Amino acid sequence: DAGITQSPRHKVTETGTPVTLRCHQTENHRYMYWYRQDPGHGLRLIHYSYGVKDTDKGEVSDGYSVSRSKTEDFLLTLESATSSQTSVYFCAISESWVGRGYGYTFGSGTRLTVV
């Protein structure tokens, strides 16, 4: 209903395989983010994007890459999945103008299990 969808909702994958998670928005927001949620750590920023082809690293970016070729899509790739990347992944979007003070709108999350 908020114009942001994540896919897949659940995924189990094997160690060493590449995995891509997709975030799609229909709000035309400039900013998009990928977070991971782990017990005791809250949500930690992996990568974010401030426009098409403009991305930057967050605090836990090792082992992850992102791409944004269109405003509406932001892809997160685990280049070679490890068990430490088992987590719940959230995508979020934000309006573009600084100072509005709006929080994010979140997707429903992807639970990724690496076995």
Place this chain on the structure above:
Amino acid sequence: AQTVTQSQPEMSVQEAETVTLSCTYDTSESDYYLFWYKQPPSRQMILVIRQEAYKQQNATENRFSVNFQKAAKSFSLKISDSQLGDAAMYFCAYRLGAQKLVFGQGTRLTINP
């Protein structure tokens, strides 16, 4: 780096009572935003309340209110008349720079009927 700390991993409250969740943060900025998010078992992240640092008045949204102490860098959430539907993880968050949110570790709130 800015940090957000929630020192209460778990809290519980009787239905209809009032509970306060604590949050402290560290920043050198003067103009920023603070948020409380609720995450029920559905996993959805829901914005509960927002506070602008330049406003002295504490934000209120129905049964939810905050106690914002800028000098102390404290931002607590008070839930009045607790309801069973309030049971969830609650995250405090600070908006940093280019709209990146920094989250605390979360507090799991249980409502006892």
